[in-house]
Amino acid sequence: MGTEITFRMATEDDLDRIVAMLADDMLGNKRERYEHPLPSSYLKAFKAINSDPNNELVVACDGKEVVGVQQITYTPYITHQGGWRATIEGVRTSASVRGKGVGTRMIIWAIDRAKERGCHVVQLTTDKKRTNALKFYERLGFKATHEGMKLKL
Template sequence: MHTEITFRMAAEKDLESIVAMLADDVLGSERERYEHPLPTSYLKAFEAITSDPNNELVVACAGKEVIGVQQITYTPYITHQGGWRATIEGVRTSASVRGKGVGTELIKWAIQRAEVRGCHLVQLTTDKNRPNALRFYEKLGFKATHEGLKLKLNLLTS
């Protein structure tokens, strides 16, 4: 990319751009609700994330345009001698910049944040239906060392 990428904590005004990026792929289009106005569940989640000192919702910007997003959650563990971990989730880039290094810069930024926060490990998950994402993360040094499991609960959101 020719434009300098900057990173900052997301603001409420960024929610529409964030949800648009989350919804702009095959999997996201099935689970997100990008509509006007946005469902209140997104604002509630944003408020919960931004009020928690162990969560960061980070946007990548080119000028004033939001072109990427990721959430970083910091978790203390009893294992690994009481070490902290950073979990990266919800990584998306705008379709206009995919393949131009924005995702790489997002992940590198998250790793640096984890180091600053004293984490001993950075972890993430990617859907098995995203083989390109798995290859992307492996190129950045991540290794598929564990099998992740999820149990979807049928909770309604507004």
Template structure:
């Protein structure tokens, strides 16, 4: 495991590195546009996320280097007696830091954050084209209890 991994809310200056990490895998390379300058859509999304009190875009870093990212959305539900859930999305680690425990620390940090905010459940999805990611999440205690469906618009 990497040493001295720290976490903080992402800042606008981190956006370039975040998009680079999102684009740096087989699926991300097909759906993201990491180019200079970054498409304005990324800045608009970043500002919408960071201005929403129920969303946190969190980066993992060592020294001055961003080595991971995840988005956590906190959602109130009427089910479970009006409980709150945390949804983890967009988990990525920098290619130079993969297989060094950064992803594990990101997820553990998100779980602790959800507990601190009183969530009764942490949920996430992973693409079926990422079987290694599924195994990773299962090792961390996540279970495939529901079938997720999407409708692309």
């Protein structure tokens, strides 16, 4: 790994690498379909994210190599006096850089980006089975202040 990780908005050319990282995970390998060609659903989702000014799909790069990905969604709320929140989703780093600080840099970058966008809160969820991820986010200052719930459709 080089000394400097850079961040940029993902392009369609990054999609294969992004899906590979999402699938290279204890939970992702059960729900993602990393195959060639990629299922068209990934391109459709990328285009929807890319065309929405309140969504950013961000890649972390070591030189020209994509080594991380995260999606940031900005949402206006009536609560908190009409404030905005940033939600971080789909955070993954390449196996080749895990434990080398890339994930920390990615989250700090996302927090700074949320501040630039005027957000008053940054939130995220992580599966309870990801005990290392829970500890990671807690080390970065996140607190489990709410109980999240989902309904699969």
